[in-house]
Amino acid sequence: MKHIPTVGFISLGCPKALVDSEKILTGLRTEGYAISSTYQDADIVVVNTCGFIDAAVEESLDSIGEAIKEHGRVIVTGCLGAREADIRARHPQVLQVTGAHAYEEVMAAVHTHLPPRHDPFVSLVPPQGVKLTPSHYAYLKISEGCNHRCTFCIIPSLRGDLVSRPLDDVLLEAEKLVAAGVKEILVVSQDTSAYGVDINYQAVNWRGQSVQTRFYELADKLGELGCWVRMHYVYPYPHVDKIIPLMAEGKLLPYLDIPFQHANNRLLKLMKRPAASQNNLERINAWRAICPEISLRSTFIVGFPGETEQEFTELLDFLTEARLDRVGCFAYSPVQGAVANTLPNAVPEEVKQERLARFMALQAEISAERLQQRVGRIETVLVDEVVAEGAVARSKADAPEIDGQVFIDGATHLNVGDFVKIEIEEADEHDLWGHLV
Numbered sequence: 001m002k003h004i005p006t007v008g009f010i011s012l013g014c015p016k017a018l019v020d021s022e023k024i025l026t027g028l029r030t031e032g033y034a035i036s037s038t039y040q041d042a043d044i045v046v047v048n049t050c051g052f053i054d055a056a057v058e059e060s061l062d063s064i065g066e067a068i069k070e071h072g073r074v075i076v077t078g079c080l081g082a083r084e085a086d087i088r089a090r091h092p093q094v095l096q097v098t099g100a101h102a103y104e105e106v107m108a109a110v111h112t113h114l115p116p117r118h119d120p121f122v123s124l125v126p127p128q129g130v131k132l133t134p135s136h137y138a139y140l141k142i143s144e145g146c147n148h149r150c151t152f153c154i155i156p157s158l159r160g161d162l163v164s165r166p167l168d169d170v171l172l173e174a175e176k177l178v179a180a181g182v183k184e185i186l187v188v189s190q191d192t193s194a195y196g197v198d199i200n201y202q203a204v205n206w207r208g209q210s211v212q213t214r215f216y217e218l219a220d221k222l223g224e225l226g227c228w229v230r231m232h233y234v235y236p237y238p239h240v241d242k243i244i245p246l247m248a249e250g251k252l253l254p255y256l257d258i259p260f261q262h263a264n265n266r267l268l269k270l271m272k273r274p275a276a277s278q279n280n281l282e283r284i285n286a287w288r289a290i291c292p293e294i295s296l297r298s299t300f301i302v303g304f305p306g307e308t309e310q311e312f313t314e315l316l317d318f319l320t321e322a323r324l325d326r327v328g329c330f331a332y333s334p335v336q337g338a339v340a341n342t343l344p345n346a347v348p349e350e351v352k353q354e355r356l357a358r359f360m361a362l363q364a365e366i367s368a369e370r371l372q373q374r375v376g377r378i379e380t381v382l383v384d385e386v387v388a389e390g391a392v393a394r395s396k397a398d399a400p401e402i403d404g405q406v407f408i409d410g411a412t413h414l415n416v417g418d419f420v421k422i423e424i425e426e427a428d429e430h431d432l433w434g435h436l437v
């Protein structure tokens with residue numbers, strides 16, 4: 001039998017990078033390449049890298065190093081690809097480097113170093129593409145890049161300004177996913193609420209109707225597909241308020257991943273983020289009044305250059321008031337190339353770590369209390385996994401990978417992708433336990 005050209009693929013980084021990987025893998029499969037998860041079966045290895053923070057850069061460089069050692073023929077793509085000189089300084093043997101979402105370039109690089117086999121019978125790719133997530137949920141990327149210039153972030157310099165996909169294109173993909181059995185769609189981008197602004201909210205024809213390419217319309221139309229729809233990376237623009245009624249109606253999951261980053265106005269300004277934490281508290285209360293079930297996830301940075309103890313305490317006060325459900329927190333890390341690195345009064349590492357620990361301890365109490373309030377409730381959950389002891393599911397309040405899980409002891413007859421009703425019996429600061437009703 002003729003040898004099938006085989007590509008080994010390593011996917012690092014965030015869900016957006018994962019979507020890029022899926023697109024590349026789909027392209028490769030369409031052209032007849034086989035995909036291998038081991039070095040020895042691969043003819044070439046593609047590493048999709050992440051360059052968001054220094055730890056991710058190191059992980060990416062290490063993975064490239066491992067692929068070179070174990071295999072030798074390596075193509076690098078993804079966010080770190082924008083820093084070709086850094087990659088070549090460490091790993092001069094790399095065959096080719098392409099940048100973030102440079103789909104055509106990666107495909108061309110693979111063609112150069114491993115020509116495809118021409119065989120008209122190999123295009124057996126499922127219409128929804130090759131997915132790296134389990135088949136019952138999928139990430140849907142609606143745009144690339146970002147128009148903001150948050151001073152701690154280098155994503156716009158790596159990925160460029162916002163480029164939105166027209167709404168009909170996004171909805172078609174979503175429909176295919178649902179037809180293929182996907183039960184939950186996770187909307188991702190760098191800035192989900194800015195969707196469409198770069199293409200002047202271009203009107204598209206969708207099922208005989210003219211619909212604008214805009215955040216609200218996206219939410220509304222996805223909400224008609226009959227699956228769970230979860231919104232990630234929602235920048236806190238005022239117009240975000242408009243989608244909360246869709247959550248109350250059950251069209252969207254009552255879940256908002258909305259990074260606030262800090263609560264002190266001076267620091268928010270230095271970060272070039274929208275200020276006014278008082279506003280945010282009022283908005284959170286208003287959202288809860290419209291949709292009492294809403295779960296809020298946010299991320300924050302502590303130890304930003306110049307952050308005083310008093311400003312940090314203001315952040316803790318905000319947390320105490322806001323009672324967010326899930327929170328991620330990072331000690332400020334001076335990513336190479338970020339404008340914030342030039343700001344005066346860097347916070348010493350031990351102070352950053354001490355603030356991070358205080359922040360996390362407070363939020364752990366709040367998260368535990370929020371989860372405790374759900375004990376005794378009946379909720380619908382989605383089964384992610386069935387193991388010997390029972391089923392592992394997620395509630396509407398839990399995004400895969402980043403939030404908690406719901407354990408249903410003994411429910412081994414369930415299937416992955418089932419929606420079931422449970423009564424919640426127990427909670428800790430992260431997860432829930434329940435039984436079927």
Ligand code: SF4
Binds near residue numbers: 156
């Ligand atoms: S909104 Fe800010 S933090 Fe997010 S990608 Fe854009 S510049 Fe970076």
